[in-house]
Amino acid sequence: MKKIMVENLKYRYPMTDTLALDGISFEAEEGMKVGVIGRNSSGKSTLCQALDGLVPHFYKGAYGGRVIVGGMEVKTSSVSDLSLKVGLVFQNPFTQVTGSKLTVYEEVAFGLENMGLPRDEMISRAGFALKLLGIYRFRDQHPFDLSGGQMQRMAIAGVIAMRPEIIVLDEPTSQLDPQGSQEVFEAIDNLSGQGFTIVLAEHKIEKIARFCDRILVLKDGKQAAYDTPANIFSRGDLSELGVNAPVYTNICRALDKRAPDGTYPVTLEGAAARLKGLREGA
Secondary structure, three states, X not given: OEEXXXXXXXXXXXXXXXXXXXXXXXXXXXXXXXXXXOOOOOOHHHHHHHHOOHHHXXXXXXXXXXXXXXXXXXXXXXXXXXXXXXXXXXXXXXXXXXXXXXXXXXXXXXXXXXXXXXXXXXXXXXXXXHHHOOOHHHOOOOHHHXXXXXXXXXXXXXXHXXXXXXXXXXXXXXXXXXXXXXXXXXXXHHHHOOOOEEEEEOOOHHHHHHHOOEEEEEEOOEEEEEEOHHHHHXXXXXXXXXXXXXXXHHXXXXXXXXXXXXXXXXXXXXXXXXXXXXXXXX
């Protein structure tokens, strides 16, 4: 079942002359994990916001094409209705934390309060989300006592508690140190087994290559490619697109150790298997 359908999406911010998105088209099935990569200002954040309705409803501007998420067309649906289908996690967790709650539990339940859910339902949903993200033990702490990685996981938990069908993460580890980044990616891995459709804009190429089923490459607001990680990172024009391949791919490319389908490995395990064949004379 298709959860995301984007057809020839074009968008220009108010008071600008250049299209921020120009002809984006892709689809994602239920449970699929889609990575979005490209240089800074390539349109990644704008695309993320186009999936939850902030573009065009909040930012206004010129808009063309169609975006359908969870069966709802973005252009004709309100942001409040779309928020029940799509949860957006921002780069900086401080952008998402309300600052009005005294405990992590209350912070995660904030959106549920606004929905007017019964208390028992809020407790159940918040507890599930906190356990899924591995931060249930911090439930009684003040949100601002958490580390960066823990705070970002709390922000994701707040989205999970709303039970959206699609989770969009806009460079969720850009503000974090390596430990915090690892915590967040482990949390995202847990989500992928729960049936969520995930869109992840991220600069950490090794993580994108390992985690995602498909990768969308943006360049100057245009769609440069939409394919599997192996096909994307085996391309010969990555430098022109402003994209780096995983280090494991570069090693295998230098040694010309391709997989049987002609692509290069994109993960440590894949590279190890190919290099083992090299040592054995394969």
